[in-house]
Amino acid sequence: MPEIVILRIGHRPLRDQRVTTHVGLAARALGARGMFLAADDSGVVRSIRDVVERWGGDFFIEDKIPWKRCIREWRESGGTVVHLTMYGERIQDREDELREAERILVVVGAEKVPGELYGLADYNIAVTGQPHSEISSLAVLLDHLFAATELDREFPGAHVRVIPSAMGKQTEER
Numbered sequence: 001m002p003e004i005v006i007l008r009i010g011h012r013p014l015r016d017q018r019v020t021t022h023v024g025l026a027a028r029a030l031g032a033r034g035m036f037l038a039a040d041d042s043g044v045v046r047s048i049r050d051v052v053e054r055w056g057g058d059f060f061i062e063d064k065i066p067w068k069r070c071i072r073e074w075r076e077s078g079g080t081v082v083h084l085t086m087y088g089e090r091i092q093d094r095e096d097e098l099r100e101a102e103r104i105l106v107v108v109g110a111e112k113v114p115g116e117l118y119g120l121a122d123y124n125i126a127v128t129g130q131p132h133s134e135i136s137s138l139a140v141l142l143d144h145l146f147a148a149t150e151l152d153r154e155f156p157g158a159h160v161r162v163i164p165s166a167m168g169k170q171t172e173e174r
């Protein structure tokens with residue numbers, strides 16, 4: 001299974017804060033290693049770090065990341081870059097190959113992404129050719145690449161944990 005890190009580009013502080021936070025939360029819950037944010041937004045960073053502190057694991061988040069340099073350095077160090085876009089190749093045609101990669105940087109946009117991104121990525125991958133969102137496309141990609149094993153993932157060091165139950169809410173605090 002590859003190690004997966006997200007690069008969130010195009011984030012507009014205030015306007016995209018909630019969606020970007022949810023990109024990070026989905027990435028963490030579904031097995032990614034961390035997220036680079038190509039914007040200056042300490043609010044998003046704080047929210048994600050608060051969740052990690054309380055709910056465990058070692059997911060990282062860093063903001064103020066220059067996105068082109070991030071992509072260049074990732075590729076120079078032998079990593080694979082996947083840009084999620086509805087215009088890309090079908091995920092079902094590339095997932096076996098992507099699962100063989102050691103490290104993947106997954107780039108997701110907000111509104112329109114810069115055209116040059118298509119050429120900078122190793123793969124442009126679509127989760128259907130329909131418009132939806134960075135959260136849903138990322139979730140499906142992670143589930144396909146981890147082949148559902150991420151659903152059994154543990155989050156060491158958690159102060160709170162949900163006890164699954166058919167009815168009501170049960171948690172355990174430590």
Ligand code: SAM
Nearest residue numbers: 084085086108109113126127130132133134137
């Ligand atoms: N119209 C915008 C564009 O052309 O870049 C799409 C904006 S969409 C709200 C935000 C992000 O969601 C995109 O940059 C892409 O990463 C992701 N996304 C949306 N639909 C997708 C799809 N069908 N497959 C893969 N990624 C998708």
